[in-house]
Amino acid sequence: MSDLFELLKKKDVGAIGIGAMIVFIALILVAGVAASVLIQTSNTVQLQAMQTGQDTMKEVSGGIAVFDIEGMVNKTTRILNMTYLAITVRPRPGSGDVDLNNTYILMSDGTKKVLLRYGYDISGLFVTKTGPTTANIFSWLSAANWRSVNNEKFGIAVMQDYDTSMTRYSPVMNRGDKAILFIRCDSSSNGTFGREIPVRTQVFGQIVPERGSPGGIMFTTPMSYSEIIYDLQ
Numbered sequence: 001m002s003d004l005f006e007l008l009k010k011k012d013v014g015a016i017g018i019g020a021m022i023v024f025i026a027l028i029l030v031a032g033v034a035a036s037v038l039i040q041t042s043n044t045v046q047l048q049a050m051q052t053g054q055d056t057m058k059e060v061s062g063g064i065a066v067f068d069i070e071g072m073v074n075k076t077t078r079i080l081n082m083t084y085l086a087i088t089v090r091p092r093p094g095s096g097d098v099d100l101n102n103t104y105i106l107m108s109d110g111t112k113k114v115l116l117r118y119g120y121d122i123s124g125l126f127v128t129k130t131g132p133t134t135a136n137i138f139s140w141l142s143a144a145n146w147r148s149v150n151n152e153k154f155g156i157a158v159m160q161d162y163d164t165s166m167t168r169y170s171p172v173m174n175r176g177d178k179a180i181l182f183i184r185c186d187s188s189s190n191g192t193f194g195r196e197i198p199v200r201t202q203v204f205g206q207i208v209p210e211r212g213s214p215g216g217i218m219f220t221t222p223m224s225y226s227e228i229i230y231d232l233q
Contacts, residue, residue, distance in 0.1 A: 062095035063212025064103065067178065069233035072138045073225045074186070074196060080225045081196030084146070085183040085232075086137050088159065089207060089215055091173050098209050100171040100179065105154060107183075107205030107217060109193045116183065116192070118171065119153030125182075126168040128158040138229070141182055150190035155182035181207070197221055 067088040074083035087105075091098045105116040119125040124145030129135075140157045141149070149155050158166045160178040173179060185192045197203065201221045206214040219232040 062098075062209075063092045064089050064095075064098050064173075064207055064209045064215040065092045066207060066215035066217060066233065068231070069217065069219060070137065071197070071221070071230045071232045073228050073230075075228055081198050082221055082225070082230070083184065083186050083196050084138050085185065086157075087181040087183070087207070087217070088178060089173075089181060090178045091175060092213065095212055096174075097165075098173040098212070100156060100166075100173065100181075101169070102210040103207060105181065105183070105205060105207050105217075107192075107203065109185075109195075109197060109201055109203050111195075112193045114151055114192055116152060116154045118156055119148065120169055120171075122148045122153070123168065124148055125153065125155035126158075126171065127156075128161075128166075136229075137180060138182075140180075146182075146184055149182055149184040151192050151194070152190075156180070157182065199224055 067090050069088070070086045071082045072084040072086075073080045100118055101120055103118070105114075107114055107116070122145075124142065125148055127140050127145075129137075129140050137157065141155055145155065156166075156171055157180040158171075158177075159180055160176065161173075162176060163174070165172050165174050166177065166179065171179065183192055185195070185197050187195050199221050200223055203217065203219055203221070205217040207217065208214040217233070221232070222230060
């Protein structure tokens, strides 16, 4: 009888050992699957974090900067008000390429807000004036081409472009490039604000590139127009 008891006891012990081994193997498999999921997730998160960091650096360090804003009074009208604006822009330090074809101007004079894009479909709205020049920058566009600048489109004049990266259909600014954006404001139906800019008027807005920080526009017109051309910003 004791021999039979010992035999049954040994069988139970063997069964318990096999069950424990099965549980142990199952735990290892579960742990392996969990570890692979965690590793894959951590790699995905790491890649996403690196991409987000790179995009953030481009957004912070890149973009477009407003270098200068000039305004010209329309001396042909009886009541002198500011009609033409010339905004000089350049890429920010550390910025990548800035495509002016994918850049828009958001601007307001306090009574009307407008959204302007580059009019690449009109050949006269792209001019190149690189190198030293003494000519009035507002004369770079002819009278006919100025009429093509309206409440939807702005013109471009290439001021500095050593590698000729700026063309009519692909005006891409890179390091060292400068361009002038032309805006016309008059009382016609297609003028930017539907009126010329009066004295003591605050104009504000942004030049927003496809990627990077926008360039700020903020100036107030003089108390009176005694001259023709004014440095506004």
